[in-house]
Amino acid sequence: MEHRTLRRDVVLPLVIGVVFLILGGLSWYLLAPLKNASFKEALQYLLKERGYTYTLEKEIPGPGIFKTYQLSKSSHILVVFPVLYQGRIYLYGKVINGEGTFVDTCLLSYHDTAMALPPTRLLYVYENRILHHLRRLGAIQ
């Protein structure tokens, strides 16, 4: 390959890609603790507002749409996820014990009596995905 072609087609795009990767990685590394604290604070506020007594202990980091938290003073885990229903996005939380049994469902989004909520059968669809996600993280057996 000619030197100029190599520079034009391989080296320069690679350098630009690496620069962006470093920028993204660095900002992620520096800001991730602040971001997680912000999520935890907001979710704790919502739990309290909606009348739930759960206290978030620490986040179990993992990929995907699920945000997973260990609950304090128990082996329970709270998984928060968005549910799309009739053009609205509802934020739900599922509480699971250490054996992988669902013990509670929390609606975290703001709602009033006028709003149509997603049917229970729609939430069942998420349960298998949550269990699969937690097994992958090693949070349950």
Place this chain on the structure above:
Amino acid sequence: MSSQNRHLDMHPFWGYASPLYSLWAVGFLVFSSSSLAYGIIAFLDILGVFLASSVGILSFLYLFNIKERAAWQILMILVPAFVQYVFLLALSFISPILYLETFFFLLIVPFLFLSSGIPMLDFSFPQRVVGQSIIKALIVGLLGLALSCIREPFGHGSLTIPTRYGAVNFLSSEQSASIAIQLLASTAGLLILFGYVVALYRFFRRVYRHYLEQKEGE
């Protein structure tokens, strides 16, 4: 092709690359117009990403004097993706709950930038590139806001605003919810509504083209 017709085809609103002509933003509009709160977030996001991306790409091209096509193409992908990442990071600090509710459809925005026709423009005219980016972002953002102002009140009987703790209803009652046309709130409802908007747009485009042809004939 006459000069008037060429002018019409290259126009950011009436031209071939318009979001109402080539429909490159329909997927994004399905989600962003579902409620006013999401519409406002989506409007800010698309305007910010389009503007910052075009300015960012132009800065790279001029600062480092990049002329190679491969490097230029990778900039077109990386700059909007990075700007979107920064926006989502900021949103996760300002309103973590709204971030959780909206991030999966806001991730489409860098792809919208690529399919909007902006990368095909001549980047040796920076004012034109920035101008077109703003106009295209405004068209999609305002269309999303307008559709959400129809879909949410008529489909759910309520209106929401973005807050630190998610989308909060500020207008809602059981009476309005009971008479709401729920079909409008669904994806199918948006597509029906959007079909009427596009039909109207095409009618007015034909009228405008006819007017331009008559003007040129005189």
